[in-house]
Amino acid sequence: MVGKKFEENTEFKVVEANAIPDGWMGLDVGPRAIQEIRNLLAPAVSKAILAARPTPTYPCCQKTILWNGPLGVFEWSNFRRGTVETANLLAELTRKGAVTIVGGGDSVAVCTCTCLCLLVFDVLAVMQLAVCVLMTRLLSNQVSLRA
16 A cells, blocks of 8 residues: 555555655555455464473464554545554454464554453463573573572
């Protein structure tokens, strides 16, 4: 999704990522990229959930999604579709058992604006991941609790 100017109500159109016309700028991902994100994340998370077999190195991270940053200028209605659809996908995958961690102020703002954090994302996921990483390091002797 490209815009003629960096303005909320600028002229916009969908183009291929490698074919942005001169004088235009990318302001959001387009429908094809949204579908590619869905095609990559949904099966990977589903397989991880179905397998339910933790990896030896990071046992809690197999079905964890880290999201850091909106995909477009989500504050503007013409350029928020990619971000909102990705947030909806992450909410759907979280309901199916994935652990979704949202990092960064803009990403959290997206969730707040779309009410997704309140409905789906588990705030304790960050603490669970931190404990898991700490335990993994302790078990592998990378961290010591000695003073």
